[in-house]
Amino acid sequence: MQKCDPESVLLVACGNTLRSDDGAGPVLGDRLVRRFGPGLGCLKVHQLTPELSLDLLGESVKDVVFLDVHQQGSKGYCTSVEILPVHPAAPGDLTGHHLSPSGLLAFARLFQQDLPKGWLLTVPGWSFEFGEQLSPGARDSLKRAEDCFYLWLQSRIDL
Amino acid sequence: MSRTIIIDPVTRIEGHAKISLQLNDEGRVDQARFHVTELRGFERFCEGRSFWEMPGITARICGICPVSHILASSKAGDQILGVDIPETAHVLRRLMNWAQLVQSHALSFFLLSGPDLFMGMDTDPATRNMAGLLASDPGFARDGIRLRRFGQEMIRLLSEKSIHGAWSVPGGVRTPLSEQGRQTLLAQLPEAFEILERALDRHKNLLERMGDEVLNYGDFPSLFMGLVGTDGSLEHYDGVLRVMDSQGRLLEDALPTDRYADVVQETAENWSYLKFPHYAAASSPREGMYRVGPLARLNLCDFAGTPKADRELRQFRRLGEHGRPVTASFHYHYARLIEILFSLEKIEETLAAPVVTGTHVRSNAGVNRKRGIGVTEAPRGTLFHDYEVDDNGVLQRLNLVIATGQNNLAMNETILQIAKEYVRGNQLQEGMLNRVEHGIRTFDPCLSCSTHAAGQMPIRIELFDGQGRLLDAKMRS
Numbered sequence: 001m002q003k004c005d006p007e008s009v010l011l012v013a014c015g016n017t018l019r020s021d022d023g024a025g026p027v028l029g030d031r032l033v034r035r036f037g038p039g040l041g042c043l044k045v046h047q048l049t050p051e052l053s054l055d056l057l058g059e060s061v062k063d064v065v066f067l068d069v070h071q072q073g074s075k076g077y078c079t080s081v082e083i084l085p086v087h088p089a090a091p092g093d094l095t096g097h098h099l100s101p102s103g104l105l106a107f108a109r110l111f112q113q114d115l116p117k118g119w120l121l122t123v124p125g126w127s128f129e130f131g132e133q134l135s136p137g138a139r140d141s142l143k144r145a146e147d148c149f150y151l152w153l154q155s156r157i158d159l
Numbered sequence: 160m161s162r163t164i165i166i167d168p169v170t171r172i173e174g175h176a177k178i179s180l181q182l183n184d185e186g187r188v189d190q191a192r193f194h195v196t197e198l199r200g201f202e203r204f205c206e207g208r209s210f211w212e213m214p215g216i217t218a219r220i221c222g223i224c225p226v227s228h229i230l231a232s233s234k235a236g237d238q239i240l241g242v243d244i245p246e247t248a249h250v251l252r253r254l255m256n257w258a259q260l261v262q263s264h265a266l267s268f269f270l271l272s273g274p275d276l277f278m279g280m281d282t283d284p285a286t287r288n289m290a291g292l293l294a295s296d297p298g299f300a301r302d303g304i305r306l307r308r309f310g311q312e313m314i315r316l317l318s319e320k321s322i323h324g325a326w327s328v329p330g331g332v333r334t335p336l337s338e339q340g341r342q343t344l345l346a347q348l349p350e351a352f353e354i355l356e357r358a359l360d361r362h363k364n365l366l367e368r369m370g371d372e373v374l375n376y377g378d379f380p381s382l383f384m385g386l387v388g389t390d391g392s393l394e395h396y397d398g399v400l401r402v403m404d405s406q407g408r409l410l411e412d413a414l415p416t417d418r419y420a421d422v423v424q425e426t427a428e429n430w431s432y433l434k435f436p437h438y439a440a441a442s443s444p445r446e447g448m449y450r451v452g453p454l455a456r457l458n459l460c461d462f463a464g465t466p467k468a469d470r471e472l473r474q475f476r477r478l479g480e481h482g483r484p485v486t487a488s489f490h491y492h493y494a495r496l497i498e499i500l501f502s503l504e505k506i507e508e509t510l511a512a513p514v515v516t517g518t519h520v521r522s523n524a525g526v527n528r529k530r531g532i533g534v535t536e537a538p539r540g541t542l543f544h545d546y547e548v549d550d551n552g553v554l555q556r557l558n559l560v561i562a563t564g565q566n567n568l569a570m571n572e573t574i575l576q577i578a579k580e581y582v583r584g585n586q587l588q589e590g591m592l593n594r595v596e597h598g599i600r601t602f603d604p605c606l607s608c609s610t611h612a613a614g615q616m617p618i619r620i621e622l623f624d625g626q627g628r629l630l631d632a633k634m635r636s
Contacts, residue, residue, distance in 0.1 A: 018219075050270060050289070051308035089290075110293060110301050 006153065007039035008062040010055070010116070012101070015069060016046050021125030021138040025067040028123065028145050032067075035146060036153070048099040053107035061116045063156065065149070066101040069125035069138070081144045083152050086118035121149060178595060180578050188582050191575035193567070193599065195433035202557055210236050210531070210552045215325040217544065217559070226259035226314060227537035229327045230396070231544040234533030236329025238417075239548055241527030247517030248331035253396045254509055255317050255327065256535060257502035260395065261351070262310025263538035264453070264495040267603040268358065269303020272492060275597045276365055280372070284593065299361070302354040306499070309351045313506070316340040331521035341510055348507050355500050359471065362493055369489070375580040376598045377488030377573030380405035382438050382449035383458045384422070384565070385541050386534065389413070391461030393468070393501060395536040401459045402438060402449065407483050410440070416534040419543055423560060436565045448568040451540025452602065453494030458484035465508070468501035488573050491601045495538075526552045537562050539603055563604040573598040 013029030015022045029042040043055055048066075056064050066086065088109050089102035099107065105118050123141040134142075181190035201220060208216065214232040218225035230252055237244055244252075274287045277296055286294075293300050317336060318326030326333050366373065383403045388394040402411035402422060411422055424439035424447070441447025449455070458479075463469045475497060479485040485494075509515055526548060533544040540562025547556040577598040581591040 050304045051311055053304065054308055106290075106293065107300075107304065110297050110304070 006036045007041075008060050009040055009153070009156075010058065010061045010064045011040060011042040011067055012048070012052070012055075012064060012104075013042060013044045013067040014046070014048060017132060018130060020127040020129050020131045020133065021069050021135050022128050023132070024069040024123050024125055024134055024138045024142065027134065028067045028121075028142055031142060031146055032149055035150075048101065048104045050099065050104075050107050053104050054111065056104070056108045056116060057112050063119060064105075064116045065119045065121055065152075067145075068101075068120065068122050070122040071128070072124040072126050072137070081121070081123050081141055081148045083119055083121040083148055086120045088115065088118075119152070121145060121152075178574055178599075180574075180582060180595075182582070186583075188575065188578040191571055191578050192430060193433075193571050193574055195431045202559055205557055206554050208554050210239050210526075210546055210548050210554060211329060213544070213546065213554070213557075214328055218325065224259060224263055224537055224539070226255055227535055227542050228544070229325070230256055231533040231535045231537075231542045233327040233329055234535065235531035235544045235546045236533070238531030238533070239526055239528050239546065239552065240329050240522070240524040242330055242522040242524045244331040244522050245517070245519045247335060247514055248520040248522075250509055250512070250515055251317060251332050251336060251520065252327055254336075254506060254515070255314060256396050257506050257509075258310045258313035258317070260310075260502045260538050261499050261506075262307045262314065263603075264499050265303055265307040265310060267538075267600075268362075268492055268495050269299065269306070271603070272597070272600050273299065273303065275593065275600070276369075276492070277361070280593050280597065287593070302357060306351055306354045306358075309347050312347070313344055316343060328521070330523060333521070335518045335520050336516055338516055341516055344506070345510050348503060348510075351503050352500075355496065355503060359496050359500070362496055366493070372594075372597075373487050373489045375577055376594070376601055377569065377576055378486055379572055379576060380486060381569055381572070382410065382441075382447065383451070383455035383484060384411075384438070384449045385451055385456045385459050386416070386536050387456075387460050388464070392464040393456060393460040393462070393472075393498075395456075395502075400534075400541075403459055403484060405484055405486055407458075410438070416543075417532045419532065419534065419560070420545075423543075423565075425560070425564075431567075433567050434564045435567050436560060437568060444568060448572065449565065450488070450569045451562050451565045452491065452538070453498050454485060454488065454491045455540065456536060457494045457497060463497075463501050465501055465504035467504055468497055471497045471500060488569070488598070488601045491603070495603075526550060539563055540565055563602070566602045566604065570599055570602055570604065573601070 011029050011032060013025040015025040017023030017026055026044040029044055033040050033042050041061070043052070045052065065083070086101045086105065088105040089100065101118060101120050105115060108115055123138060123145045125135070126137045127135040177194045179192045179194065180188050183189045201217065205213065205216060213236065214229045217228040217232045220228055233252070270289055270292070274289065274292050277299060278287050278291055282291070289300070317340075319334075382405070385401065386394045386398040387401045388398045400411060400414040400416055400419060400422065401409060403409055414422065422439050423436050425434045425436045426444055427434055435444055437444040437447030438449050439447065457472060457475055463472050475485065475490070475493060476482070478487070478490055529548055531546050535542050542562055543558070543560035545558040545560070546554055548554055574595055577595050581594050583591070
């Protein structure tokens with residue numbers, strides 16, 4: 001298995017911190033940087049746009065972990081925290097100027113064939129109304145997300 | 160039997176809209192309406208807020224051009240404070256505005272309009288999109304991404320955020336530009352110039368085979384309005400207002416921006432949330448229809464003021480008949496590229512000046528005036544923020560006049576012209592629908608700004624007969 005250290009991991013935290021649980025990704029990004037050190041790169045963005053693809057291609061970046069929230073109960077997601085691999089999208093999935101993680105990886109491939117590995121770490125969200133507070137459920141999920149990231153990192157690194 | 164065709168919503172623009180076309184008994188289009196169907200009401204709910212908050216609040220109107228709102232709002236705040244902001248702050252705000260033009264115009268030309276322009280209007284919509292562009296023309300897509308990235312990176316370096324950075328404030332800006340930041344930007348400029356040169360070449364080649372589109376995508380007489388420098392130069396941040404007719408005659412010149420209400424009259428229609436500004440002195444809204452944005456700005460200015468942009472401007476002006484203003488809306492695309500070139504030249508020139516890294520960037524004061532009017536040229540056209548406050552700086556009234564709104568009448572006219580040329584019979588042809596949409600895209604409208612509404616992207620088209628019966632419908636997402 002390819003080994004990496006936290007400094008070879010780039011977090012891309014998506015969400016709007018003024019929309020309650022939608023901001024869980026950026027909040028999680030801050031927590032992970034505090035726990036694993038400032039060497040862990042973290043980009044906080046409202047949405048994924050094509051030019052961000054260039055940020056994935058830093059020489060030292062071996063893994064990109066997208067941090068996002070999924071609506072509790074939405075199809076295709078489990079009810080808890082999960083981290084899954086992400087692969088570059090097929091062309092039909094690219095339809096707007098804001099992108100999915102796999103869409104962003106597809107754009108990154110425009111510039112470089114050898115991409116970092118992509119991962120998506122999501123936490124469930126319940127409330128997406130205006131507000132800067134996370135719902136109790138989302139707050140609870142953040143701790144599990146930290147642990148999930150730790151386990152994932154362990155699988156990628158000799159800590 | 161008269162019929163109505165509805166395109167709902169329009170895609171690859173910023174926001175949610177639909178188009179309806181009214182056909183007469185002979186099956187010919189005789190009316191077109193561009194409906195903007197959402198409202199968020201910033202002008203109302205901002206009443207009662209402090210003017211200090213307004214750059215941050217109005218920035219949230221839009222994720223594409225928040226810089227324009229931040230700057231216009233800050234300028235209105237400067238007037239309420241009654242201060243001249245420090246020279247470095249002034250220069251940094253201008254830099255921010257040029258960076259905004261670069262990133263926004265790059266998005267519009269390369270990624271939003273690029274699939275139509277370089278893959279063809281009749282190409283299957285399943286492939287005529289960014290993904291198709293990636294596959295068919297990766298070099299062009301790469302250029303678009305890199306150029307937009309340059310503008311976004313510049314905004315991020317200045318304000319620490321590429322979107323919604325509350326950096327410009329009444330009285331100046333919060334933080335200066337570091338020497339390291341200046342060097343970073345200077346290092347990226349050569350590539351940006353190279354990309355732009357390639358894009359200009361591509362576009363000129365394109366024009367040679369787009370004769371029909373140039374003629375039919377909104378080529379009609381209208382007025383033009385926008386800022387120019389006090390010396391008549393191309394201007395995006397300060398200056399005075401100018402209004403020109405399609406013959407090139409100046410109807411207003413050197414008008415101070417705080418007198419904008421003398422020339423801009425806003426009306427409303429019950430079928431759209433987007434207002435219909437027009438030139439107040441005209442005999443009717445239709446007669447007072449004016450266009451703003453890149454096309455208008457290049458028509459209005461006497462010269463650009465930078466070597467490369469002036470060379471391009473001379474070529475651009477040959478597109479107007481007999482030395483008159485360029486009236487084809489399709490040339491908004493070319494005008495955007497020239498404005499990117501101009502912005503890159505101004506950025507290069509400004510970064511070379513020592514004042515750019517000065518550290519005095521903010522003037523402090525309290526409320527000294529009860530009214531402030533901030534005007535800038537946003538990527539899509541002239542933007543007005545007009546605030547009235549009480550002694551404590553609490554907003555009593557505000558009016559936001561947005562570029563896309565000012566192009567509203569012209570967008571309706573553009574749709575009508577395209578529909579008259581391309582709508583045939585009872586069937587809805589994909590190529591026709593996309594041409595109608597592209598007519599709108601030439602203006603690069605930002606409906607999020609103009610109605611302060613959130614956006615949607617799928618498309619639905621319906622065809623009705625005169626009795627309102629559905630004859631045909633198409634949908635894509």
